[in-house]
Amino acid sequence: SYAAKGYTSDRVFAPYTVYKGKAAFSLSPCLPTFTKLDSGTVVVDRRGSMMMVFMHSIGERKYDWEKRQRFALSATEVGSLITMGPQDSCEFFHDPSMLSSNAGQVRKSLSIKPNNNGYFVSLTIVNNLLKTKDQFSVPITAAEFAVMKTACSFALPHIMGWDQITKQQSRGTDGIKPKGGSQVLDLEWEK
Amino acid sequence: SYAAKGYTSDRVFAPYTVYKGKAAFSLSPCLPTFTKLDSGTVVVDRRGSMMMVFMHSIGERKYDWEKRQRFALSATEVGSLITMGPQDSCEFFHDPSMLSSNAGQVRKSLSIKPNNNGYFVSLTIVNNLLKTKDQFSVPITAAEFAVMKTACSFALPHIMGWDQITKQQSRGTDGIKPKGGSQVLDLEWEK
Amino acid sequence: SYAAKGYTSDRVFAPYTVYKGKAAFSLSPCLPTFTKLDSGTVVVDRRGSMMMVFMHSIGERKYDWEKRQRFALSATEVGSLITMGPQDSCEFFHDPSMLSSNAGQVRKSLSIKPNNNGYFVSLTIVNNLLKTKDQFSVPITAAEFAVMKTACSFALPHIMGWDQITKQQSRGTDGIKPKGGSQVLDLEWEK
Amino acid sequence: SYAAKGYTSDRVFAPYTVYKGKAAFSLSPCLPTFTKLDSGTVVVDRRGSMMMVFMHSIGERKYDWEKRQRFALSATEVGSLITMGPQDSCEFFHDPSMLSSNAGQVRKSLSIKPNNNGYFVSLTIVNNLLKTKDQFSVPITAAEFAVMKTACSFALPHIMGWDQITKQQSRGTDGIKPKGGSQVLDLEWEK
Numbered sequence: 001s002y003a004a005k006g007y008t009s010d011r012v013f014a015p016y017t018v019y020k021g022k023a024a025f026s027l028s029p030c031l032p033t034f035t036k037l038d039s040g041t042v043v044v045d046r047r048g049s050m051m052m053v054f055m056h057s058i059g060e061r062k063y064d065w066e067k068r069q070r071f072a073l074s075a076t077e078v079g080s081l082i083t084m085g086p087q088d089s090c091e092f093f094h095d096p097s098m099l100s101s102n103a104g105q106v107r108k109s110l111s112i113k114p115n116n117n118g119y120f121v122s123l124t125i126v127n128n129l130l131k132t133k134d135q136f137s138v139p140i141t142a143a144e145f146a147v148m149k150t151a152c153s154f155a156l157p158h159i160m161g162w163d164q165i166t167k168q169q170s171r172g173t174d175g176i177k178p179k180g181g182s183q184v185l186d187l188e189w190e191k
Numbered sequence: 192s193y194a195a196k197g198y199t200s201d202r203v204f205a206p207y208t209v210y211k212g213k214a215a216f217s218l219s220p221c222l223p224t225f226t227k228l229d230s231g232t233v234v235v236d237r238r239g240s241m242m243m244v245f246m247h248s249i250g251e252r253k254y255d256w257e258k259r260q261r262f263a264l265s266a267t268e269v270g271s272l273i274t275m276g277p278q279d280s281c282e283f284f285h286d287p288s289m290l291s292s293n294a295g296q297v298r299k300s301l302s303i304k305p306n307n308n309g310y311f312v313s314l315t316i317v318n319n320l321l322k323t324k325d326q327f328s329v330p331i332t333a334a335e336f337a338v339m340k341t342a343c344s345f346a347l348p349h350i351m352g353w354d355q356i357t358k359q360q361s362r363g364t365d366g367i368k369p370k371g372g373s374q375v376l377d378l379e380w381e382k
Numbered sequence: 383s384y385a386a387k388g389y390t391s392d393r394v395f396a397p398y399t400v401y402k403g404k405a406a407f408s409l410s411p412c413l414p415t416f417t418k419l420d421s422g423t424v425v426v427d428r429r430g431s432m433m434m435v436f437m438h439s440i441g442e443r444k445y446d447w448e449k450r451q452r453f454a455l456s457a458t459e460v461g462s463l464i465t466m467g468p469q470d471s472c473e474f475f476h477d478p479s480m481l482s483s484n485a486g487q488v489r490k491s492l493s494i495k496p497n498n499n500g501y502f503v504s505l506t507i508v509n510n511l512l513k514t515k516d517q518f519s520v521p522i523t524a525a526e527f528a529v530m531k532t533a534c535s536f537a538l539p540h541i542m543g544w545d546q547i548t549k550q551q552s553r554g555t556d557g558i559k560p561k562g563g564s565q566v567l568d569l570e571w572e573k
Numbered sequence: 574s575y576a577a578k579g580y581t582s583d584r585v586f587a588p589y590t591v592y593k594g595k596a597a598f599s600l601s602p603c604l605p606t607f608t609k610l611d612s613g614t615v616v617v618d619r620r621g622s623m624m625m626v627f628m629h630s631i632g633e634r635k636y637d638w639e640k641r642q643r644f645a646l647s648a649t650e651v652g653s654l655i656t657m658g659p660q661d662s663c664e665f666f667h668d669p670s671m672l673s674s675n676a677g678q679v680r681k682s683l684s685i686k687p688n689n690n691g692y693f694v695s696l697t698i699v700n701n702l703l704k705t706k707d708q709f710s711v712p713i714t715a716a717e718f719a720v721m722k723t724a725c726s727f728a729l730p731h732i733m734g735w736d737q738i739t740k741q742q743s744r745g746t747d748g749i750k751p752k753g754g755s756q757v758l759d760l761e762w763e764k
Contacts, residue, residue: 142274151348393613
């Protein structure tokens with residue numbers, strides 16, 4: 001048993017997982033990567049996302065990791081999720097082969113729909129090339145959805161890369177000095 | 192009187208405590224521990240929780256620390272608490288001997304129920320082995336519950352270990368480079 | 383003009399100030415201090431608060447810093463503030479001489495009351511020893527109150543000292559190891 | 574492809590951008606700068622803001638960066654934005670030449686107005702000196718607005734400089750020690 005201290009350069013894996021009778025899914029933030037331009041400015045290279053991984057149940061307390069399926073929620077899709085009210089539903093469509101010659105052949109859809117006091121979280125993957133259809137459906141409670149919303153709200157600025165902006169200590173300043181003290185400056189701004 | 196600086200490797204104790212006439216309880220986050228796999232990936236070993244500690248009153252401004260009782264809220268139970276509306280109630284049941292030969296002999300239940308404009312927070316522990324029943328009930332105001340909700344929302348990503356994920360600076364990247372500049376990449380993603 | 387980097391050991395002053403015609407007030411978090419027990423545990427020594435400072439107007443864009451009055455909101459009082467709805471009001475009473483021989487001689491009250499679409503934030507200080515009464519009243523907009531609520535929600539875990547708990551990397555662990563892998567451990571916990 | 578680690582002293586650029594048919598806008602936090610007084614206290618020099626940058630569409634997936642227009646939301650304006658309900662609207666007016674001889678000649682207004690289930694975000698700049706009027710209007714979905722609200726709530730304490738206050742480890746203390754243990758101190762405070 002270790003504390004987290006020594007691991008800052010390692011990959012930390014701490015998904016929020018909901019295990020139910022027929023399937024399970026986990027939720028985990030996936031951080032953006034950055035690239036440095038010739039100008040010295042650092043920009044987002046690959047966008048962050050909230051990664052959902054679904055697994056089928058294959059026995060008591062056993063889930064099929066080999067046949068897992070993934071769905072990466074973009075920042076805007078996370079925005080949909082965190083504003084859902086008790087009776088709201090949402091559905092997202094992804095094409096993993098978009099822009100390739102196989103565009104349109106595989107269709108992934110994630111839906112979240114009201115179910116009693118909670119929700120059904122479902123992933124459907126239709127693959128026209130393989131003639132397959134894979135479906136996962138996990139009923140979750142209102143409390144489990146609350147954890148997802150709170151955790152996604154926490155993670156959203158991180159997957160957007162805004163934590164890197166607010167972490168930076170040094171930025172170019174225009175050398176503007178307050179004239180007549182900061183209180184006057186305050187007042188001018190407030191107008 | 193010290194500042195916190197020198198203490199990063201010590202155990203910091205800063206519970207939120209509500210003292211009332213017959214009993215008191217405190218609330219404090221309990222962080223997860225991590226373990227490193229052979230692959231180098233760091234995973235959660237022991238899960239974090241929100242620890243509640245209850246004490247009986249034994250005189251004016253005195254509470255019985257010796258006979259305190261604990262109840263550790265899981266992430267999902269914290270999810271229940273932070274979504275409670277003014278007229279909602281919740282109740283959780285734990286068996287500290289679960290999976291041992293004494294399973295079912297001790298039953299802990301924590302309930303939060305509406306009371307005027309606030310709530311009653313109650314812990315009941317029935318021990319069939321010792322033939323005892325211990326009960327704590329603490330009336331709290333809406334303001335005290337608001338502190339609990341805000342503090343629990345802050346702590347939830349930490350007890351889930353997600354702060355360790357978002358703290359990590361370096362992660363394996365696929366070496367994917369934007370084709371045609373980041374603006375085009377943005378647009379492709381948005382589709 | 384400097385960046386914040388070099389100042390981590392200095393006192394940083396960044397109040398949120400609302401300047402109005404007759405008076406102004408500023409809001410700023412005041413962090414707790416800690417003390418180390420012989421056991422090595424670090425505990426909160428002096429509690430944190432949200433400090434409000436009121437000043438009378440003494441001319442165009444001038445406020446009387448010399449005769450400013452302070453009111454320190456406790457964590458629970460901050461809890462009241464951040465849960466206030468549009469038509470709610472709240473009022474807090476402090477006695478700065480509490481527990482001294484002058485107890486009851488000075489009475490400070492802070493009230494926040496609905497006013498059109500915003501609020502009136504008022505501080506009244508009655509001093510029976512000096513036979514004085516000092517009063518400040520600042521009308522604020524819904525947007526200004528929203529800043530106060532968001533900033534107070536951000537600051538609350540910090541004035542409670544919980545950011546120090548979640549910052550700590552190393553805590554005593556019981557040496558418990560997962561039996562049969564973390565997936566099984568997950569399931570046991572969920573029960 | 575790099576990780577963010579090595580860049581803490583560089584300018585990180587990670588705007589949230591909404592691209593639509595006729596125009597696009599991006600949103601990004603702009604941190605405050607600080608200055609050190611002779612007393613050693615560090616105060617905010619230039620206030621932070623949420624920077625919005627608007628661009629016209631000039632072809633498929635192309636936007637005119639050269640003719641971009643900016644609008645910097647103050648902390649209080651961010652407060653307006655994050656409290657907006659589904660049917661609310663808001664409008665802000667800025668004069669970039671305020672306090673100069675050209676005061677009143679250029680008028681910038683930003684409005685956010687309900688549109689189906691989302692909003693219209695519009696920037697209008699009337700320049701009486703150049704006899705020009707520039708207008709941008711971007712329809713956004715409820716999900717995109719949710720991202721803006723969550724990201725702005727995250728960024729607000731940072732643009733106010735409060736993250737610098739809560740980061741500081743050392744502050745002057747009065748040397749007050751608890752009399753009779755921290756539990757008694759707790760009780761005195763609660764009164």
